[in-house]
Amino acid sequence: MTLRAPLPVLVAAGLLASITAFAEDSKTLLTSGAWSAYTYVEGGAKVCYAGAVANKPHDKDRAGTAMAVTHRSKSPGEVSLIAPYGFKKDSDAEIQIGGMKHTFFTKGGSAWAKDSGADKAIIAAMAKGKEVVVKATPAKGPAITDTIPLKGFAEALAAIDKACGVKR
DSSP states (O other), X not given: OOOOOOHHHHHHHHHHHHHTTTOTTXXXXXXXXXXXXXXXXXXXXXXXXXXXXXXXXXXXXXXOOEEEEEEETTEEEEEEEEOTTOBOTTOEEEEEETTEEEEEEEETTEEEXXXXXXXXXXXXXXXXXXXXXXXXXXXXXSOEEEEEEOTTHHHHHHHHHHHHTOOO
């Protein structure tokens, strides 16, 4: 008997892997819980990131929202959302971790915190939290709510911190 994953699961699983597909020297650092950590070289500089995909989107016909924390030499600790369904033009996305909420601006299929200074607080909340709830409006269709588990995030963050020399 052959087991087949539903298309949205396959798309979501491939989403984070595709980010490093262009880099021949990409390397998986670890997978822990829902999170995976990677490193690759971009323009001669090392880039490290940890990412996870929402589990069980409410709408089974689409892939879940992904979340990543990326360390680049000039911008360590950048938090982003990746939406394979694309965000509605000129819309915001919101994340909630426990009682903390942050608004993200969107562009195409990606989103970043409106206040770049918020990334540090978001990462700290993620390290202590259980899940990130993402509320967003897709390019097509009604608003969505996805949940990204944080199990394994602390380990993935430690791996990218070590690989890119980021001190906490």
